[in-house]
Amino acid sequence: MPEDHKILVIDDDQDILLAAKLLLKRHVEAVDICNRPEQLPKLLGATQYDAVLLDMNFSPGESSGQEGLYWLQEVLALDPDAVVVMITAHSAVELAVEAMKYGATDFIAKPWQNEKVLATLSAAIKLRHSRREATQLRQSNAALIEANQPQSDMIGESPHMQQVKRVIERAAPTDANVLILGENGTGKELVARELHQQSQRRDKAFVAVDLGAVSENLFESELFGHAKGAFTGADKARVGRLLAANGGTLFLDEIGNIPLHLQAKLLTVLEQRQVTPLGSNKHQPLDIRLVAATNVQRDQLADERLFRQDLLYRLNTVEITLPALRERADDIVLIAQHYLQLHKRKYQKPDLEFSSQALDDIAAYEWPGNVRALRHAVERAVILSDGPCLHSSDLQIPSNHSAPSIPETLSDIDSISVNPNAPGVDLDLEKAERELVSTALHRHNFNISQAAKALGITRASLYRRMEKYDL
Structure with missing residues (x-):
């Protein structure tokens, strides 16, 4: 049994307390004993115990075990992850089993065998350690989810964007699958995150997968996961992106570019709502809200030679089409100003502003890379700026806008014919x-x-x- 742990023993029999302390102090760091259960709140408030040994009865002549059940519930109310081992007489084993229904981990019958006590407490301490790790992991995950939920950057007052926002507001609270269409750089992932943020799954994971960057031979491993030894190099099991998003939202970007045979495999998983990792025969249930996106034109998606129509029907319960930036020219300056304020803070250049000519050119330029290109242009200009004003040249907007x-x-x-000696x-x-x-x-x-x-x-x-x- 590990030696760097602390045990608390609660019993009204002083002989039991003394025997427990003499036995356990050779195996753990500290053993606290107490014959008054009403002191439990104070003891648990001052020390984190790895295991608590709790008697079933305390009052003279009491044998119902109700006192033990009461204090068991008090312990678990104070520390939900506490590991409590009940102490009972041989004749009251049924009471101890009842206590386990209330949350006790195990029980020890009096008179006990030392080996049995040590083995039971060793298992209890391991359980406490696992519970503590699980709690810390849940807290860490919650912190990561919160940290990765930035305020919405969906900026725009144009009619196009107002319509997009209305659709998001209506679709987000549901679990309906959403397909987002639009050119590269129009903010498809931003819309997916907004759908997640306004959904009932906002406290769960948002997992984004860029299918354009996933090779065909890694597609199943990346999405479905794999068991250890599933293929050469699979020296350990891996959780796929689908299961990583379980309970939350899965965003599949570039969905229109995956081959037909892989589309079929994805469709099967979505229809059956279960995942089977590569090299495994164990099915795992799947509970996700699916949001997909593509820059492929709608008429191309309707071509069954390029995209499975049954998969399309599965994906586009709700369809959102994002306008290109040139189609909402009134929003361009608003977006540019937003990213200027953002990057001024990031790069500690609080006095930077756009020149009036730069604002005119920003609004007039068609930005073929859409919002992404505008964002990068503003960030680059802020980084390289050496004065208080950003000009069109800083944004690298061509003079003829081409x-x-x-x-x-x-x-x-x-x-290319180049004279290397030319100045x-x-x-x-x-x-x-x-x-x-x-x-x-x-x-x-x-x-x-x-x-x-x-x-x-x-x-x-x-x-x-x-x-x-x-x-």
Whole structure:
């Protein structure tokens, strides 16, 4: 039995108390004894005990066990995770079993055997340790959930956004699945988080999965999890994203880009409401609110050669279409000002403001990357600013509001004719790659699939470069 633990023994028989202390003090750090149960609140308030030994009867001639049941409930009211072992006579074993229905962990019959006492307390201490860890984990999870629930950044007074907000308000309190449509950068994940925040599941997990960054061969492991030894390299079991979101909301982004055969597997899980991890034959129940999003056009989703219609029906109980930023021009300046205030605080530049010309250009520019592009432009401008005013040039808004003409793919860079000895030629490869990636994204309105195809790289490679260059 571990030695760094504390035990409390409550019994009206002084001989029992003395015998318990003599036995246990050789095995644990401290043993407190008490013959008056009314002192329990004070004792439990001052010390966290790893186990409590509690007698069933205290008054002379009492044998009903009601006193023990009363004080058992008092202990558990003071400390719900407490581990209580009842002390009873052999003739009152049935009472001890009744006490376990009230929350006691185990019982010891008098006269006891020392080995039985030590074994029972050892198991009780392990249980107490597990309960304490579980409580700490629940508290940590609650803190993480709260910390990851920022105030809504859904800014906009345009008719388009007012309609989106109305749909969110109506759909959020339900468990209806929601499909969010819209170009890249329009704020689909933001809408998903808002749905979660306004739902009955707000105190549970919100788990987001970017399916565009999940390779086909890892799809099942990522979403459904796997058992130890399920495949080469699976040296330990892993909980999939679906079960990680159990009780909460699962957000599947880029849903329109997963292959048909994987769509079928996802549909099966959603219909059966249970998950079977790879390499396991044990089904686990699934209770999630599903929110999916895609930048694929609605007419493409309706093409059964590209997307399973039965899955589409399962996903779009409620459908929300987010407008492109150019379709709600009245909101552009509001959003820019919001991100300016946010990044002024973040980078400790409280005096920064937009020039009047910058505000005009911000409002006039079509922002092919939508809100995401505007946010990045403002943050970059704040970071690099060296004065109190942000100008159009700081935001890198083209003077003619169009992207520069550069090669279509990364492979085309070899065809550029450059005199390396010419003055002003920048041979920084990373800078050139960043410009190529940025231009491809802008040219294809931040459609990841089209931009990746134009660059001659995979979607995963494009995501890595976007992260690397903060695009």
